[in-house]
Amino acid sequence: MAAASSTAGPDASEGETERQWEAFAPHLPHAFADGDRVFVMKSRGGQRGSRPFAAAYIVGEATEDGRRTVVYKDGSTYAARPALLVPIRGGGPLTLFTATTRAYRLAAATQDVGTKTLEVGCDQGEATRRLVARGCAVLAVDKAADRMRTARDAAPGATFLVCDVLCEPDRVEGKYSSVFVDINGSRAYDTVLKCVRWAERRWPAALVVVKSSEAMRMHFPGAIEVSAPARQRA
């Protein structure tokens, strides 16, 4: 399924919840199995990439030309090119890493985020509006009040909190089924890791999604060397 995975992240001190860390993207076309849940992307043709269309699950083996049969919620089926399929993860102690903003936003639009999401580093609300569109309650946090003004317009259904989570973590209250962390994905690994560890400890059952090119380089070097299929663009 995902390009790479490891049980529990590094630096996990004794007594911490064992978590699975996985690279969310890129998604390799051959890596889907019978029964996998997937999001089917709708091709927009040419260079315009694709956009999330609907959740489904895979049945059977690949056809001769490599297509996979997917079954939608209403029972209808479609023979999809694997480049248009994104694995759906969630529902358990799992942390997904992405190296790019595009993949991070794609995760917001397609993964199993549950009913309540915390987003750390909402900036101007691009991922926020994708999360709100999924129908979940979103608390969007950012330390920059000026960026948040734009986010409020972009995602009016969310709740917003101006807060530096590394300085004042206890101001973030509530229970969350998923936590999205993007506090500048290329900044120092240690800082991002501190934030990830905080989220994993506070909400041990949540799906945590992280954008960090540095973490990807350190833990999933094979994954970022492989290009994601060009079609998988949110």
Ligand SMILES: C[S@@+](CC[C@H](N)C(=O)[O-])C[C@H]1O[C@@H](n2cnc3c(N)ncnc32)[C@H](O)[C@@H]1O
């Ligand atoms: C790259 S932007 C996030 C982009 C967003 N994920 C998107 O899809 O458009 C990173 C944001 O993290 C915020 N940030 C950085 N450190 C933070 C911290 N300690 N607490 C809260 N927000 C933080 C920055 O103010 C910035 O708006």
